[in-house]
Amino acid sequence: MPQLTDIRLTEVRSEYEQIDYRSPIKFGGRVVNDVVLFNVQVDVETRSGKRATGFGSMPVGNVWAWPSLVVDTPQTLEAMIQMGNRMVDNANAFRGTGHPLEITQQLSQAYPAISTSVAESLQLAEAAPELACLVAASPLEAAIHDAYGRALEKNSYDVLGEEFVNQDLGAFLSADFSGEYLDRYTSRTPKTTMPLYHLVGALDPLTDADLDTPLEDGLPETLGDWILADGLTHLKIKLSGDNLNWDVDRVVRVEAAAAPAQQRRGCQEWHYSLDFNEKCENVQYVLDFLAHLAEQCPAALTRVQYIEQPTHRDLRANPENRMHEAARVKPVVIDESLVDYESLLLAREQGYSGVALKACKGHTEALLMGAAAQKHNLFLCVQDLTCVGSSFLHSASIAARLPTIAAIEGNGRQYCPRGNEGWSQRYRGMFEVSDGTVATSELTELGLGFSPS
Template sequence: MVTRFQIKDIATSQEKFKYRSPMKFGGRVVEDVVVYHVDVVIEDDNGRQSTGHGSMTMGNLWAWPSSVVAADLTLATMLELADLICQSAGELGRYEHPVRMLVDFEHSFPEIALTLEKNNALAETIPRLAQLVCGSPLDAAVHDAFGRLHQLNSFQTLTPSLLREDLSCFLDESFGGCYLSSYVLEKPQANMPLYHLVGALDPIFGDGAKVESESDFPELLGDWIRRDGLTHLKIKLSGDDFDWDVERVMDIDAASRTVQLDMGRSTWSYSLDFNEKCASIDYVVDFLELIRTRNPDCFSRIQYVEQPTHRDLKKNPQNTVHKAAKIKPVVIDESLIDLESLLLARDQGYSGIALKACKGQTGSLLMAAAAQKLEMFLCVQDLTCIGHNFLHSASLAAHIPTVAAIEGNGRQYCPLGNQQWAQQYPEVFQPVEGRIATQELNGLGLGF
């Protein structure tokens, strides 16, 4: 018999970590991060209690890249919003399942954000993406606690025996008769390739550029590839400097090719991330065609292109990507906030989506199901997740059947944030032959 549960207690805390080396994306440079932690206690109708934990990096420069509100204020506002979301969650009633609870609760985020905007006299509204990031630690903590309450992995709690509503109750009527459990794996994939980030400031050939780093971390791309056996590289590009972008990919391929062939490999992959900076999709089409002409082998290694144009699809209907998607899969990242945005992206030519734990466990599960039903390309990216939230991201990726690789750049830029959890799960945080061991993420709750 399905019982209901209620949140009985919520505790929050924050940690700040300095990056080992700066990361540049979308014209912005990140040098540190604040992690927001949430612990929740839930209780069911029979008086049984369990505790769950959730955390997330508060990536304000990604979730709220404002030209009006200063970066330190967007971060402070997001932290305050996370506090208010947790306070409001303490007033929620009894629910049968976290998915229903959190879908309902997310509807209140704009109102909570509006109150904060008025009280702080903000010059612009808090973006929906930033709201989701602020709510994601609580979302994860509730799923974690619910799994532990039932002595199950959270992904095993998605069956109709515990989540009785089908997907039409959360998405639309076309999902009638479809259940969330059909779109996840009860047990995680044994291991997965790790996408290593090549940031816009990262040195490739040792041409005099230096990165402040501890002695046990590589500086140059080739050294990273040798140390970790990397097979997947995510390349950050400018999107507004065509020649630089082309030469950057050419250099990265040349450096990669030298090492990969020396290691006896013939196959490796790239993804390209323009971080919304392309003025139109013609930039991407011309870029891909030039890469194909100059270096067909490099072109063949490109697995997909990520979010090339502005995230606001409604305000930029001219930015259709059909032409580029005929050449390589094009996935939305920042644009993806709900089913409406997914369907709009598909209409505008996008061939896939990037899931991120920072948008919430609940929303990620629902978008993963929708994308699979619509036969769209799926990948999992992270928000430079570290420690607990990287394990969460890895667990999400490993439990979605069509996801073939996971991004994890926290080990590059913010290894201090991994130290505690890396001692318990060394094979998740340190890739071997380019892969991390995700079979370990099969414990209670979120899996660890």
């Protein structure tokens, strides 16, 4: 039954901005030197006449979302920009009303056609995959959820129950969720603080000996420097996935660089996550890696909290890559493959024991997959896309409101600090790290919990 709190979209506006990185980041065999942010504003009006404007922002992230073998990187960037623009046009033409969960679901029905249309207009060898569609739509989704909360003068995480949403979770996921709403799987207040996962990229210097050309910009330059400056306790290590000796050695070297810095801090306990960026040919590579690491540096293996999706993102095309044996050693989380509830169930069947959520896949998607992961007792984490400014705060707000998530990744301050300008002055506890944590207690404002000005 329609609610007086239902909204309609009255106007949608968008813009793009490009920001250079402080230093390059390498993942999946590709190097990224800058970010293009897609910023969206959405005006809404409730059935009862209340109005508000919401804001959403997200890196376009084409290198991660669309690592094509037949379309080059500048083309995937242009295609995703055009997709974002057409999604905005589609939203401006939308005449439906409802809760943001319902509106974003209805809008998403047009995304495959938009992807195909953009590929045809640019004469691309392939259309954008579903993951790239989700990323292109994510700032629009964020802005809709943000505007809804503002119109009702509430935080967006407090308007997910039966009194606001017209359909239960059974309509979005499966009959197993009938009678349930997202307020069951989210918290009414954010966690006070959360540990921050700091990225150790494949190109990042671990010690002074690795510094070929110091940046000398006032920020830390080596891993040890970062640990001492920010009090880090959580490190995400990028690995190659196709060079076993290098991967094992990299973790051993990270441990060797981290241990003296942690000792200086008097810290006895810190943690790692491992990211192969899907480059492992099969699960045996992961098992061999774990075995070698156990032999060469058992302390480092003990610190590993989880492993991100190590093999190809196309689960159906690679059914032999079953993670059961690896997951018995450490949690293995689905990342790039996670695009809907069906993919979550398939990953669970193939042995994945956890789920990585990303704000860049859409706010609705993150909330729904977070609920599904909790329902199925899966390990949960929230990961980054070198999010800066608003997009980082958005990602943090998700992590802070899902009760089983213990840490958040955020590497924008490392690679693109310029993108945090303005935001870091208003939310100092989220951007100025001294004890390895961020102050998610700051994210309690209307909408998604923070404001662009």
